Amino acid sequence: MRGATHARWAACAVAVALAATACGDDGGGDSGGGDGSGIVSSSWGDPQNPLEPANTNEVQGGKVLDMLFRGLKRYDAKTGKANDMLAEKIETSDSQNFTVTVKSGWKFSNGEAVDAKSFVDAWNYGASLKNNQKNAYFFGYIDGYDKTHPEDGSKQTADTLSGLKVTGPNTFTVKLNQKFSTFPDTLGYAAFSPLPQSFFDDHAGWLSKPVGNGPYTIDSYAKGSVMKMREWVDYPGEDKAQNGGVDLKVYTDNNTAYTDLMAGNLDLVDDVPASQLKNAKSDLGDRYINTPAGIIQTLAFPFYDKAWDKAGMEKVRTGLSRAIDREQITETIFQKTRTPASDWTSPVLGEAGGFKEGLCGDACEYDPDEAKKLIEEGGGLPGGQVKISYNADTGSHKEWVDAVCNSVNNALDNDKACVGNPIGTFADFRNQITQSKMSGPFRAGWQMDYPLIQNFLQPLYYTNASSNDGKWTNAEFDKLVNEANAETDQAKAVDLFQQAEEVLRDDMGAIPLWYQNGSAGYSERVSNVALNQFSVPVYNEIKVS
Amino acid sequence: MGRYVIRRLLQMIPVFFGATLLIFLMVNVMGDPIAGLCGDRQCDPATATQLRKEFGLDKPLWQQYVTYMGNVFTGDFGTAFNGQEVTELMASAFPVTIRLTIVAILFEIVIGIALGVVTGLRRGRPVDTGVLLATLVVISVPTFVTGLLLQLLLGVEWGWISPSVSPEAPFDELIVPGLVLASVSLAYVTRLTRTSIAENRRADYVRTAVAKGLPRHRVITRHLLRNSLIPVVTFIGTDIGALMGGAIVTERIFNIHGVGFQLYQGILRQNTQTVVGFVTVLVLVFLVANLLVDLLYAVLDPRIRYA
Numbered sequence: 001m002r003g004a005t006h007a008r009w010a011a012c013a014v015a016v017a018l019a020a021t022a023c024g025d026d027g028g029g030d031s032g033g034g035d036g037s038g039i040v041s042s043s044w045g046d047p048q049n050p051l052e053p054a055n056t057n058e059v060q061g062g063k064v065l066d067m068l069f070r071g072l073k074r075y076d077a078k079t080g081k082a083n084d085m086l087a088e089k090i091e092t093s094d095s096q097n098f099t100v101t102v103k104s105g106w107k108f109s110n111g112e113a114v115d116a117k118s119f120v121d122a123w124n125y126g127a128s129l130k131n132n133q134k135n136a137y138f139f140g141y142i143d144g145y146d147k148t149h150p151e152d153g154s155k156q157t158a159d160t161l162s163g164l165k166v167t168g169p170n171t172f173t174v175k176l177n178q179k180f181s182t183f184p185d186t187l188g189y190a191a192f193s194p195l196p197q198s199f200f201d202d203h204a205g206w207l208s209k210p211v212g213n214g215p216y217t218i219d220s221y222a223k224g225s226v227m228k229m230r231e232w233v234d235y236p237g238e239d240k241a242q243n244g245g246v247d248l249k250v251y252t253d254n255n256t257a258y259t260d261l262m263a264g265n266l267d268l269v270d271d272v273p274a275s276q277l278k279n280a281k282s283d284l285g286d287r288y289i290n291t292p293a294g295i296i297q298t299l300a301f302p303f304y305d306k307a308w309d310k311a312g313m314e315k316v317r318t319g320l321s322r323a324i325d326r327e328q329i330t331e332t333i334f335q336k337t338r339t340p341a342s343d344w345t346s347p348v349l350g351e352a353g354g355f356k357e358g359l360c361g362d363a364c365e366y367d368p369d370e371a372k373k374l375i376e377e378g379g380g381l382p383g384g385q386v387k388i389s390y391n392a393d394t395g396s397h398k399e400w401v402d403a404v405c406n407s408v409n410n411a412l413d414n415d416k417a418c419v420g421n422p423i424g425t426f427a428d429f430r431n432q433i434t435q436s437k438m439s440g441p442f443r444a445g446w447q448m449d450y451p452l453i454q455n456f457l458q459p460l461y462y463t464n465a466s467s468n469d470g471k472w473t474n475a476e477f478d479k480l481v482n483e484a485n486a487e488t489d490q491a492k493a494v495d496l497f498q499q500a501e502e503v504l505r506d507d508m509g510a511i512p513l514w515y516q517n518g519s520a521g522y523s524e525r526v527s528n529v530a531l532n533q534f535s536v537p538v539y540n541e542i543k544v545s
Numbered sequence: 546m547g548r549y550v551i552r553r554l555l556q557m558i559p560v561f562f563g564a565t566l567l568i569f570l571m572v573n574v575m576g577d578p579i580a581g582l583c584g585d586r587q588c589d590p591a592t593a594t595q596l597r598k599e600f601g602l603d604k605p606l607w608q609q610y611v612t613y614m615g616n617v618f619t620g621d622f623g624t625a626f627n628g629q630e631v632t633e634l635m636a637s638a639f640p641v642t643i644r645l646t647i648v649a650i651l652f653e654i655v656i657g658i659a660l661g662v663v664t665g666l667r668r669g670r671p672v673d674t675g676v677l678l679a680t681l682v683v684i685s686v687p688t689f690v691t692g693l694l695l696q697l698l699l700g701v702e703w704g705w706i707s708p709s710v711s712p713e714a715p716f717d718e719l720i721v722p723g724l725v726l727a728s729v730s731l732a733y734v735t736r737l738t739r740t741s742i743a744e745n746r747r748a749d750y751v752r753t754a755v756a757k758g759l760p761r762h763r764v765i766t767r768h769l770l771r772n773s774l775i776p777v778v779t780f781i782g783t784d785i786g787a788l789m790g791g792a793i794v795t796e797r798i799f800n801i802h803g804v805g806f807q808l809y810q811g812i813l814r815q816n817t818q819t820v821v822g823f824v825t826v827l828v829l830v831f832l833v834a835n836l837l838v839d840l841l842y843a844v845l846d847p848r849i850r851y852a
Binding site for chain 1: 575576577578579580581582583586587588589590591592594595596599626627628629633634637696697700701704707708709712796797798799800801802806807809810812813814815
């Protein structure tokens with residue numbers, strides 16, 4: 001029969017085409033067990049980088065590390081204070097040479113002991129250029145960093161940091177290349193986590209199922225879909241998991257995660273979509289959390305552009321700051337998940353930590369008349385118009401940028417004084433910033449690495465600092481920061497940092513917009529849910545009923 | 546016939562290279578992807594250079610393309626930025642999307658053709674008008690509206706289904722997403738079948754068949770439908786490729802970790818390897834599906850011959 005012949009040819013053609021390109025697949029992926037009792041299910045996003053402590057710089061991978069590792073210090077989820085965790089003591093006499101004693105009795109979940117070597121090896125790994133660790137700059141204060149991580153990308157001349165020395169089974173010394181009195185308080189950051197020997201012996205194996213020393217162990221990890229973390233029964237620390245485990249489920253969209261929470265299929269959503277903020281309160285009642293996080297949003301300026309850097313422009317910048325009605329924007333667009341900023345730090349630091357409400361003073365007060373006057377005195381907007389650049393792909397930035405522009409336009413009685421300048425992808429946006437191609441103010445967000453005022457100022461505004469995107473530079477500011485870092489008395493150090501902040505204010509090096517909150521919602525099954533200052537849920541304290 | 550197939554297969558080669566080159570160029574136009582890897586801060590220059598070297602981004606573009614294609618032919622599609630092999634991503638994404646596509650195509654064939662036959666045979670009757678109106682509504686409402694609406698109604702309000710699909714994505718969980726994905730095409734299939742049937746109903750061979758005294762269902766299935774299916778088959782064939790690559794919206798709404806989601810994430814993160822790899826496979830699917838459609842013509846209508 002003719003038809004049959006044709007059909008056979010068709011089948012043949014397909015077979016040939018498929019075979020030629022060898023695009024066979026072996027549908028894999030098994031689903032782990034678990035009966036779900038005492039297990040919290042939580043929304044998650046696919047981590048952007050491999051899950052190594054010194055290579056994880058975003059919140060999704062950070063969640064895992066927070067459950068999997070305990071470092072020398074740990075930040076109190078409420079106060080933000082850096083408390084000793086694995087550190088017995090950290091001593092210094094000159095703010096530059098530190099002696100660290102590690103508590104004995106700690107173990108990794110594979111049975112290896114956590115000792116001084118676990119830390120030194122991990123830090124050396126993180127600082128070594130050949131390992132491509134994106135958080136390497138955290139080790140930049142340690143002596144010998146310029147040898148293991150030459151800034152120009154040339155061949156490294158050492159594999160280990162000369163400033164780190166193991167002096168006993170549980171002690172090691174750290175020599176810094178500058179005075180840095182609050183250095184011990186930075187050690188709560190995930191990049192400073194200890195690593196077991198198995199990390200170095202079988203790296204690929206470790207990556208597919210990481211092993212740490214925290215209250216949870218990884219039961220199974222299907223990349224890109226779900227990670228099942230279970231309570232580690234023999235965990236030696238005091239902050240044992242209060243639940244049987246956490247299932248981190250990757251969601252394609254945070255709206256879907258929210259819908260799943262509503263339908264009772266998910267216990268915890270730690271990223272309530274902007275479009276649902278309006279409903280979250282009525283949907284969830286007191287199961288909706290909205291607490292301050294260590295995130296501040298600012299507008300940075302391209303100081304490499306002459307037009308923005310000439311004398312008198314500080315008046316224009318201050319004028320722009322005063323033309324923004326922060327109160328109204330945070331209320332209508334963000335539904336109070338942002339708080340108008342009045343300094344360059346974050347409320348999570350607390351008064352003692354350096355947060356000073358109102359430090360910005362008049363310069364951050366909304367006053368359209370004064371704004372107009374200041375901008376005119378300063379010589380007007382460069383080119384008659386400001387373009388605020390932002391990435392349009394994530395984070396609903398368009399809404400607030402348009403609102404800011406509206407506010408500026410109203411203040412100046414000019415419809416074209418300010419326009420938004422969307423850039424397609426985040427990567428492209430970052431590219432244009434790093435290549436100094438910005439021609440006007442641009443969105444700058446900062447999520448702190450550790451709750452110290454130093455972290456809000458030095459990386460962002462110190463001359464040529466790693467995140468000084470606008471290339472703002474001021475000798476007075478740099479001098480005050482150096483003095484503050486050398487100061488051993490914390491109160492005095494904070495005071496010096498605040499003086500530096502005032503220098504920043506007087507030149508309006510960046511316009512503070514608002515402090516960002518972390519928002520989350522949870523189901524009736526779970527209780528005692530809170531977010532820490534990094535807007536990561538405190539998983540080990542969640543109770544399941 | 547054999548020569549025709551071979552010729553078609555040979556024609557695929559330039560199409561394949563052209564398409565991959567275009568995608569490769571387009572993804573590269575978006576700029577340097579490394580900058581997006583370090584969050585809201587600058588990657589330290591040394592690490593950035595090192596990463597560029599590792600991903601081969603420091604070489605000229607033509608060289609990158611040649612290396613990439615060379616690797617593809619040995620089955621190596623490169624590594625995504627999170628350290629996963631792209632082939633590994635494909636192995637997890639494609640089975641899911643293929644299942645989703647099968648569900649969608651089945652809906653198109655079963656419901657679409659059945660409705661088309663019913664309306665085509667009863668032209669002008671209330672059934673016909675009703676279905677025509679319904680298809681118009683389906684075509685004019687965007688997929689994400691139908692998707693979100695069904696998710697909210699069936700998933701949250703009535704609790705019939707789970708609003709999100711589990712990572713394993715078995716067939717039964719894909720029924721509603723499949724229906725949503727198929728909805729627009731389903732409406733087109735109905736309309737195409739209807740027109741074709743209505744036209745052929747008056748053809749001579751149908752009258753002959755009826756005059757011969759053949760039973761009604763045999764007239765419809767063997768004579769009328771078989772000849773009316775050619776435009777429908779063309780449409781469904783090209784739709785396979787469109788459904789597989791174009792499921793981004795549906796996959797995001799229903800939390801399906803398939804091809805659409807991987808592509809979306811790859812584009813956001815400017816991950817050249819992921820995007821080019823997935824699109825390359827999709828191009829192949831398109832080419833094969835089209836060839837199949839052309840060959841199916843001959844099966845359906847013996848008058849069509851390929852030399």
